[in-house]
Each structure stands twice: as C-alpha cells, then as structure tokens.
Amino acid sequence: MKSLGARHALASYRASVLHLFRHGSTIGTTSPSTFSVRRQLISSTLSKRKKLYDLEIYVSQSPSPYFNLSFEDYLFKQFPVYRSESTSSTELAKKVLLLYTNHRSVIIGRNQNPWRETNVQSLRANNIPIIRRKSGGGTVFHDEGNANYSVMMPSNAFDRDEHALLLCRALNPVLSQRREQTVLSVNERHDIVDQDARKVSGSAYKLQRGKAYHHGTMLLNSELEVLSKLLHHSPDGGLEEVDGPGVQSVRSPVSNIGISNAKFTDVVIHAFEEAYTSVSNNTLKIRYVDEGSITKEEAPEINKRIEELQSWEWTFGSTPKFVHRFSMADSTPAVSFTVEGGIITDLESDLPEFAENKDTIVGIPYRGAEVASRIGCKLWKQRLLRSI
Amino acid sequence: MSSHKNILTATTRLAAVRSRSSAATRSAARVPLLHSRLYSKPTPKTVLWQRSTVRQTAPTSSLLSVSVTCRRNYVSSKDEETPEGLRYTEEHEWLALEDGNLAVIGITAYASKALGDVVYVELPTVGASVVAGEPIGAVESVKSASDIYSPVSGEIIEVNEQLDKKPGLVNAEPYRRGWICKILIKDTNELESMMDNNGYETFIASS
Numbered sequence: 001m002k003s004l005g006a007r008h009a010l011a012s013y014r015a016s017v018l019h020l021f022r023h024g025s026t027i028g029t030t031s032p033s034t035f036s037v038r039r040q041l042i043s044s045t046l047s048k049r050k051k052l053y054d055l056e057i058y059v060s061q062s063p064s065p066y067f068n069l070s071f072e073d074y075l076f077k078q079f080p081v082y083r084s085e086s087t088s089s090t091e092l093a094k095k096v097l098l099l100y101t102n103h104r105s106v107i108i109g110r111n112q113n114p115w116r117e118t119n120v121q122s123l124r125a126n127n128i129p130i131i132r133r134k135s136g137g138g139t140v141f142h143d144e145g146n147a148n149y150s151v152m153m154p155s156n157a158f159d160r161d162e163h164a165l166l167l168c169r170a171l172n173p174v175l176s177q178r179r180e181q182t183v184l185s186v187n188e189r190h191d192i193v194d195q196d197a198r199k200v201s202g203s204a205y206k207l208q209r210g211k212a213y214h215h216g217t218m219l220l221n222s223e224l225e226v227l228s229k230l231l232h233h234s235p236d237g238g239l240e241e242v243d244g245p246g247v248q249s250v251r252s253p254v255s256n257i258g259i260s261n262a263k264f265t266d267v268v269i270h271a272f273e274e275a276y277t278s279v280s281n282n283t284l285k286i287r288y289v290d291e292g293s294i295t296k297e298e299a300p301e302i303n304k305r306i307e308e309l310q311s312w313e314w315t316f317g318s319t320p321k322f323v324h325r326f327s328m329a330d331s332t333p334a335v336s337f338t339v340e341g342g343i344i345t346d347l348e349s350d351l352p353e354f355a356e357n358k359d360t361i362v363g364i365p366y367r368g369a370e371v372a373s374r375i376g377c378k379l380w381k382q383r384l385l386r387s388i
Numbered sequence: 389m390s391s392h393k394n395i396l397t398a399t400t401r402l403a404a405v406r407s408r409s410s411a412a413t414r415s416a417a418r419v420p421l422l423h424s425r426l427y428s429k430p431t432p433k434t435v436l437w438q439r440s441t442v443r444q445t446a447p448t449s450s451l452l453s454v455s456v457t458c459r460r461n462y463v464s465s466k467d468e469e470t471p472e473g474l475r476y477t478e479e480h481e482w483l484a485l486e487d488g489n490l491a492v493i494g495i496t497a498y499a500s501k502a503l504g505d506v507v508y509v510e511l512p513t514v515g516a517s518v519v520a521g522e523p524i525g526a527v528e529s530v531k532s533a534s535d536i537y538s539p540v541s542g543e544i545i546e547v548n549e550q551l552d553k554k555p556g557l558v559n560a561e562p563y564r565r566g567w568i569c570k571i572l573i574k575d576t577n578e579l580e581s582m583m584d585n586n587g588y589e590t591f592i593a594s595s
Binding site: 083109110111134135136137138156160190203204205206207208209245246247320321 | 478479507508510523526528529530531532533534535537552553555595
C-alpha cells in the first residue's frame with residue numbers, strides 16, 4: 001500500500017505522461033516515425049488527436065457566493081448522466097465550464113468543522129459569510145481578487161489534474177511576459193503552485209453517478225493578509241480545542257499571480273476552446289448569467305439552493321459530531337461541549353456556573369448568543385461569545 | 389491510521405536504502421543486541437521504537453524482513469478483490485444478506501482503490517427510509533466527495549460508527565470492518581437485478 005503522497009505523485013506522473021502521449025510526442029499510427037514527425041511539425045495534427053467535447057461556457061457576473069455556488073450546483077444537476085454503454089462514437093460528450101468571482105467569503109468543504117477551521121465569531125464581526133460547499137477538500141478565502149473555475153465532465157473522463165495542467169499551460173506564456181519569472185505547475189496534492197512552491201490555486205471535486213466536477217480557485221490579486229488572518233484559527237491563545245472527525249485543512253503558503261480578472265477569463269476560455277473544440281467550429285456558446293438573467297424555469301431550483309446554502313442547518317448543523325473543549329488560563333479543563341448536528345448534546349464541567357445550568361444548555365443549538373445567555377458569569381459570557 | 393502507515397512506509401524505505409548503502413559497514417558486534425530487541429513483543433509503539441533506533445545502527449537484512457512483515461500484517465487486507473456470495477451494483481456497492489431481509493452495504497475494493505485514501509464517511513441516519521438508486525451518504529477522499537447510492541429500498545437499521553474514527557477501514561477492509569450501513573429490505577425482488585461477483589468483474593473489466 002503506497003502512501004498518499006506516493007500515490008498522488010504516481011497519478012500526476014501518469015496523467016502528465018498520458019497527456020504528453022495524447023497531445024504531443026508520439027502519434028500512434030503505423031506510419032514510419034520520420035513521416036509522423038514531419039506531419040506533426042507541418043500541420044495542426046494535434047487538433048485531430050484531441051478529445052472533442054460539446055463545450056458550454058458560463059460566466060457569472062454576480063458577486064454573490066450564494067448565487068454562484070447554487071448556480072454551479074444547478075448546472076451540475078442538469079448535466080447529463082453518462083453510463084458506459086450510452087456514449088456513442090458520433091455524439092460528443094458534454095463538458096461545462098463555469099467561471100465566477102465571489103465577494104469576500106470563506107468557503108468550507110462539505111465535511112469540515114467551521115469551529116475548527118475558522119474563527120466563527122470574528123468572521124461574523126467582519127460581516128464575512130461562511131458557506132459550506134458540496135464538494136470535498138479544505139477551507140478557502142474568496143474575494144474579488146480570486147477567480148473560480150468549475151469544470152463538469154462525464155465520470156469516465158474524470159481526471160483530477162487534467163484541467164489544472166491545462167490552466168498552467170495557458171497561463172505560463174502570459175506570466176512569462178512579465179518581469180517576474182512566474183512558472184506554474186501542479187503538485188501532488190492537485191494544487192497549482194508557482195516556482196517557489198507557493199499555492200496559487202486549490203482544487204476540490206465531486207463525484208456522482210455518471211458525472212463529476214472539478215472546481216478550483218485562482219489567486220489573482222487577493223488580499224492575502226486578510227486571508228491569513230481569517231483562516232488562521234487562533235483558538236483563544238491555545239486554550240480551546242475542537243476534537244472530532246471531519247476533514248482538516250492543510251495550510252499552504254500562498255501567492256497571487258497578478259493578472260486581471262478579465263484577462264484570466266479570456267485566457268481560460270481560449271484555452272478550453274482550443275483544447276476541446278475543433279478549429280472549424282466557430283460557434284462557441286458563452287452565456288453570461290446573474291440573478292436577473294436566469295429564466296423562470298431555472299429560478300425556483302436556484303433559489304431553493306440559495307436558501308439551503310444560507311441556512312444554519314446546512315452550514316453549521318451538518319458538522320460531524322465533535323467536542324469543543326475550553327481550558328482555564330492554567331490549562332486545567334473548564335468546560336467541554338459535545339455537539340451533534342449543531343445541537344449541544346452534552347456538557348461536562350466542574351465549574352458551578354456550567355454544572356447548575358446544564359439542563360438549560362443541553363439541547364439548544366450551538367450558537368454563542370444562546371449559550372452565553374444561559375450563563376451568569378460575565379467573563380464566561382464574553383469568552384463564549386468570542387469563541388462559538 | 390494513514391499517518392501511521394506513512395511512518396511505516398517511510399522507515400521501511402529508509403531502512404532499505406541504508407541497508408543497501410551500508411552493507412559493508414555492518415559490524416558483527418551489533419547483531420546480538422538487535423536480535424534481543426527483535427524478540428520482544430511487537431506492539432506498534434515497540435515496532436516503531438525498534439525501527440527508529442535501527443536507523444542509527446546499520447540495519448541488517450533480517451531486521452528489514454521483519455519490518456516488512458510487520459507492516460504487511462498491520463496494514464494488509466485479507467479480502468479478495470470481488471468475494472463470492474455478495475451482490476454488486478454498477479455504482480460499485482456490494483450487498484450481503486444477513487438474516488433474511490437484513491442487508492449489509494459497503495463499497496467494493498475496486499471503488500475504494502480508485503477513490504484513494506478515505507478521510508471521511510458521511511453515514512446515513514438510522515431510521516431513515518431509502519429508495520433504491522438514491523444517494524444515502526458520501527465518501528470523501530483526496531478532496532473528492534463521492535456519493536454512495538442505495539442498491540435497495542428499505543429502512544436504515546444500523547450504521548458503522550467505527551468509520552467516524554477510522555474512515556480508512558473502507559480502504560483496508562472494504563468487505564469486512566469497512567461496511568457502511570445495514571438496511572431492512574422492503575422488496576427482495578430488487579436483489580434480482582444486482583450482479584454476482586463474475587458479472588461485476590466483467591463489468592469493471594469492460595469499463
């Protein structure tokens with residue numbers, strides 16, 4: 001059994017070799033090698049070798065993370081399910097590309113714990129929404145300087161690195177024109193990193209029957225100091241601990257690539273068009289969407305998803321069961337809350353202010369204001385309001 | 389569990405490299421000391437300690453074979469790829485009948501290998517009623533959330549709570565301790581449309 005790192009490295013290596021094979025060095029025909037090389041040099045033979053798709057491109061002009069994630073989920077629902085027997089050789093499979101940019105928000109992965117990954121109260125104080133997405137992976141910070149891309153494909157075409165590699169190949173020529181020699185590549189964690197191994201893009205995936213999507217961020221001109229402050233959960237100076245299952249984020253040093261949103265959109269659309277459509281087909285379908293331009297048929301589905309994303313039950317209530325431990329300044333345990341489905345199911349404490357109020361606290365949702373209102377001690381009230 | 393595996397893999401590889409490079413410098417004086425440690429009871433902590441001290445002294449080939457065996461026993465799955473007697477779906481779930489209408493569900497070894505190391509399993513709620521073909525949970529691995537579908541209709545009777553603390557069981561023992569949930573089947577006719585192990589092997593070979 002290989003370690004996770006080795007398996008990823010092998011998978012990326014395999015993918016890059018496969019990619020070279022598909023698009024570059026060898027042409028798998030029976031013609032003599034000299035003839036093949038000449039053909040490759042002369043014509044755009046590559047365009048005949050690449051896998052073509054019925055490509056649909058959507059560009060969202062809404063800055064609302066709720067709308068954008070809901071629209072993405074809706075597009076995924078509409079994406080056809082491909083069974084292995086149904087792919088005919090004449091019909092092209094569909095591929096969807098969605099590009100969007102959100103205003104300031106923190107997006108956590110489907111199986112993460114927001115109390116562990118972020119400082120919930122400080123985000124609330126700064127008016128930054130926390131949103132739980134449907135795909136896996138870790139926590140990311142979005143703002144107007146961060147662009148997001150989402151690619152939907154049939155499950156038999158699912159590849160974790162293919163589109164990240166495509167983006168690298170498309171962006172590297174643009175970045176090399178600038179003074180700083182920025183060179184992008186994909187690492188074994190399927191992130192896009194620059195030449196100093198700083199992360200510029202993170203990826204997450206979702207797989208369902210017959211279809212899958214890969215979406216990722218791209219740091220263009222993001223406010224990195226704000227990002228590091230918000231995603232650094234400093235649990236009350238080390239006196240707090242969140243214990244429980246769920247996916248934990250892996251921290252990485254980050255960097256911006258410094259091109260404009262418009263330029264990025266342009267480069268990505270052009271790269272996808274070149275890779276997945278034939279040269280002769282000039283009718284590229286690009287649809288620009290926002291809250292005002294969705295159709296009457298689409299509206300109820302999208303609004304339903306917006307409501308779900310905004311609900312406390314989905315964002316906080318669907319956190320896997322955990323125990324949140326608070327300690328005193330001298331590190332002796334003070335109180336620990338057991339939270340299941342966002343509701344406090346147990347409380348353990350030797351302190352009188354918690355022990356005597358246990359009956360009123362157990363059973364309520366795990367929200368700072370609600371718990372604090374049931375505690376008499378002012379210091380604890382403040383501390384809980386800061387931390388929950 | 390996966391971090392433990394990584395330690396085992398890393399130290400085994402390191403031991404292999406060192407044994408190859410320092411074969412000439414192995415001294416006979418060190419061998420009896422190593423053997424006495426080898427015969428102590430190998431709990432996981434002891435095994436790690438043995439290997440970490442071995443890194444400072446040149447490891448012998450006998451220790452290398454012991455460390456490889458320890459790793460294999462601790463981590464290996466004795467499961468066959470596609471056991472007989474189970475039923476399979478095209479979504480790579482398996483179903484085993486226990487006591488009449490009670491079915492145990494899990495994902496196949498093929499699926500767990502394709503997904504990679506599982507880091508979280510989203511289990512269905514006990515008591516929920518499910519319809520065949522509907523998603524009942526999800527498995528997260530390598531940043532990917534993959535839906536699991538119910539092969540049959542019925543009610544969820546029990547879920548495997550061990551997966552909360554040890555999601556890696558889905559990779560290590562997909563047919564044994566890595567089971568996901570137990571369903572009380574409403575209509576046993578639904579079982580007819582599922583594949584047997586040969587049918588499933590043909591299906592995965594052709595996809």
